[in-house]
Amino acid sequence: MNWIEYQNQEDIDYRRRFIEEFRFNFNEYKNKxxxxxxxxxxxxxxxxxxKEFNFVGLMDKDTxxxxxxxxxxxxxxxxxxxxxDLIIIVANMSVSELIYRRISFLKKDYGIEIKYINGTTPVDFGDEIISNDPYWLNDINKLKSEIEKHDxxxxxxxxxxxxxxVLNPSDIFDLVERELYYKYNIEIPFKIKRIEAEKYCYNYIDKNYDIFQIYSVLKELLNITDNNLLNKIMQIEIELEMECCIPRSDIxxxxxxxxxxxxxxxxxxxTYFNRKYLELLLRKNGILQFDKLLISCEEKKSKSGGDMFEYLKQLYKQKKILHIGDNQISDREIPQKYSISTFQVRSGYDLILSSLLKDLLINVKNSSDSILMGVSMFPLLKSPFSLNKGKGAIYINSMYDIGYSFxxxxxxxxxxxxxKMAKKERIEKLLFFSRDGYIIEKIYKKIVEFYDLDAPESIYFLTSRRASSVAAIENWEDVVFIIKNVCKCRNLKIKELINIAFGIYIEDKDEFAEKYYYEVTEKELLDYLYNYADLTFENAKKERANYLKYISSLTIKEARNIGCVNFVGKGVTQYCVSKIMKKDLCGYYFATEYDIKNIILPxxxxxxxxxxxxxxxxxxxxxxxxxxxxxIVFTSPDGQLVKFDDNGQPVFEKNSINEFHFSIINECHEGMLAFVEEMIKLDRGLLERNFGNELIDKLYGLFTSHACFISDDIKxxxxxxxYYAPSRRGTNLFMD
Incomplete structure (x- = not known):
């Protein structure tokens, strides 16, 4: 038997033993x-x-x-x-614990059993990974103290x-793939082949491979014959790495x-980046001065293999060395074997995994979600100590961060x-209702202008429930509509309600007008209101005429298909504005309430x-x-719109709370704009992305959950x- 035959036979024997052991370890799970x-x-x-086992799927964070x-x-x-029922981690035992840490919440929170391929059960680290995790005791001063002790x-x-x-390093490869398609019309499975090429280099070429070796393999995998094209793809990857990498502030x-x-x-x-590229990346991020730059692909030594630390120890004999890094094995356990002190700092991803943020990962279903979450979270995790103050919760002391990340x-x-929806409905004009639409319209215009889209013209449209509902009154049914659908606050005196809802001031201090709404029935209120019907209609006619003066100043008269944009609603303003304009409107909402089907016209x-x-x-x-x-956040510099004057100019409520706070709220708006600009800059295919609503809903709810610790200055x-509930005005959503 020659060597090749022997090796093949050994391989067959090993495969047989491996499968026999697998069957022995997991025999009781055959029907799971x-x-x-x-x-x-x-x-x-x-x-x-x-094949006798029931395998229902695979798991892998990159694919x-x-x-x-x-x-x-x-x-x-x-x-x-x-x-x-069971997840089996099929990996080398040296990395299996890291994988388990990544997915352990599936066992703890959802009861799914997890085992290593050798049949053993991972050791749980319990709730202490959050509140009692010793990592939360670290801070920058502790690290500086360690630096003082070393040479x-x-x-x-x-x-x-x-x-x-981005959330995962492989997300860069996804961005490269999108860049190739949308900028150069090149459609190739870059991401999966790029990962495959790197694994091939490690297993068969050189464990300390460089980017040129990766692309040499990639050339064959993608069947690329044009070297100029190959170099262009590599340059795109390098440029995206440069764009995506930012300094971690405290480090x-x-x-x-x-x-x-x-x-x-x-x-x-x-790293597979050679000295030229790594120095360029370091300089870009202000890292200009160092005594040694030790790179695995050039030194042909690695941290993970240990020989890099052995080399470091030889370079600085008799010196006390401290290594600072994020990886539990290559930055902590291995250097300690060479008598090198270590200080582990957690990556952004590991901070998520070990904190109250980990549930977000459940909703990351594809690469688009991964990129979105990475971009939204990185400002909060720039410091490896960012969660330490809250012991696993994010400390928020910036409205900008709330706008950007949530x-x-x-x-x-x-x-x-x-x-997409406006194009489908052939909308010509989009009315972004105030005040919700103030920042939304800005973001819409930014995207339309950046991509030079043939999209509906956007108009920031001044309106409110008060201004539109009164101007829409033409008959008694419209008065009833307002009572039933607009002004529902019962903690108002009747005279206050009539003034707020209809703009009618009752001078006579009769007994009924002094009653609270909750003291009377709806029928009694309407019967009383009927005494002011003529005055109500007269005022409504005047307000409608003034509103129409404002509308005539806009470029919407000739538009046949008009859309309107609002946050969450039941369609009151859409219905009333449509009634004033005598045109149907198509409403686009973040969410619609159940009552909308009974309010807007068929x-x-x-x-x-x-x-x-x-x-x-x-x-x-x-x-x-x-x-x-x-x-509160979707607001504008102006107060509540009450009505329009005789010249068609807006009359805003004076001294509204959000008007005084807008300079702070505007920081939140600036954060939203910055997030959108970041996504536009990174993702060529942004317009085609389908992000998961579940992930976005989780992100939005995060800053008000136990996963975040909001400072009192922000709360x-x-x-x-x-406007319709004066008794609720001034209520703090966090503190009251």
């Missing part, structure tokens, strides 16, 4: 629904040979949604909803000195502190949907992206249950300002 975590050769072997070996790679949400300070690069704006501070203290500074990285994704997704349409016909009392989505936070600005 099993998911295999991993897409390597061992997974393929199991699927080919152990969610793909079909591999005939099975779909499932998202967290799909695993939860697929009645999975040489070694810094890891990715997820330590720098972080990416940069520590880096500068080390230099100031006269320490020897080394940059130590396992409102930005929701508004972006809505505007992308709006553009000839009118209304769509809700995040929910249609929802019950404000029974719905469980964040956008519906926490819409009041949105009402004080979330004040209710309801």
């Amino acid at each position: 629904n099993i998911v295999l975590y991993g897409i390597g050769e061992k997974t393929k072997l199991i699927l080919e040979e152990a 969610v949604g793909s079909v591999i070996y005939g099975l779909k790679v499932l998202s967290y949400d799909e695993v939860i909803s697929s009645n999975v 040489v300070i070694s810094f890891d690069v990715f997820d330590t000195l720098l972080m990416r704006k 940069i501070d520590v880096y500068l502190y080390s230099i100031k203290k006269g320490k020897t500074v080394c940059i130590t990285s396992d 409102f930005g994704p929701m508004v972006l997704n809505f505007v992308l949907w709006l553009i 000839s009118q349409k209304a769509y809700g992206l995040y929910g249609e016909l929802i019950s404000p009392h029974l719905s469980k989505t964040s956008i519906s249950t926490k819409y009041l936070f949105g009402e 004080k600005f979330f004040i209710v300002d309801d």
